[in-house]
Amino acid sequence: MKKLTLFFLLLSVIASAQQKKIKWPHHKKAVIVLTYDDALDSQLKNAIPQLNKLNFKGTFFLTSELNSVSIPKWRKAGAEGHELANHTLFHPCLSETMPDNPVNAAEHYSIFQIMREIYTMNNFLYAIDGKSGRTYAYPCTETEVGGKSYVDTLRKSTMIKYARVGGDDDAVITDFKHLDNMLVPSYGLEDSTPANKLIEFVKKVEKSGGMGIFMFHGIGGDFIKTSTQAHKELLEYLAKNKTDIWVATFQQAMDYITLENKKG
DSSP states (O other): OHHHHHHHHHHHHHHHHHSOOOOOGGGOSEEEEEEEESOOHHIIIIIHHHHHHTTOOOEEEEOSOOOTTHHHHHHHHHHTTOEEEEOOSSOOBOTTTOTTOGGGBGGGOOHHHHHHHHHHHHHHHHHHHOOOSEEEEOGGGOOEETTEEOHHHHHHHOSEEEEEOOOOTTOEEOOOTTOOTTSBOOEEOOTTOOHHHHHHHHHHHHHHTSEEEEEEOOBSSSSSOBOHHHHHHHHHHHHHTTTTEEEEOHHHHHHHHHHHHHTO
């Protein structure tokens, strides 16, 4: 029995050693990344003012759903330190996922088409904020077009530094040694997720000493809505616990992790 116990203890030690633990900057215990998809008006109207009030920076995955009114606002957000990131030009998804977008059905795309969209969107974003080294979020969290994965093509292209996929409230990242920079998981919220559930996720991340990424859409409007009150309560919780929690953009967090991994 003692030998069996020692065996399992040894396995536990080996598993722990295989995971790459991160020492976060300024002795923080964990990192939270706030990301927002689809260039929605409610993000400009509600999310960004709430973030700015508490001096937090978010990552906004934009599509070409921009116009002469919104572009100056997004340019201002970028100048304030928010990350403007790539979500393709036309947000192609499978028809079964987005039946109201048949023109851009992902099953009819080629890998060349999706890569061209990402490349063009990078140039579009450069025209807005003058930055390069872009991050990416897969539309509808789907990593295939035309029935084929484009993850490795995206990786080899070097157009994108890091790419975010989906997940649920178990998407807490702790194994940084084996984290794929092109498949970084996140917590995709359901419609009207309450503040207490958002905060529970933060607490889970903090307890693990890892990283948690929120995937928001509408904030107080649009679709897959998080109420402005729930969003506000989440940010206030993060502000109260800023000694222990680093709130970073997606690129900031991933750049830090990449550097730490290189240290061995």
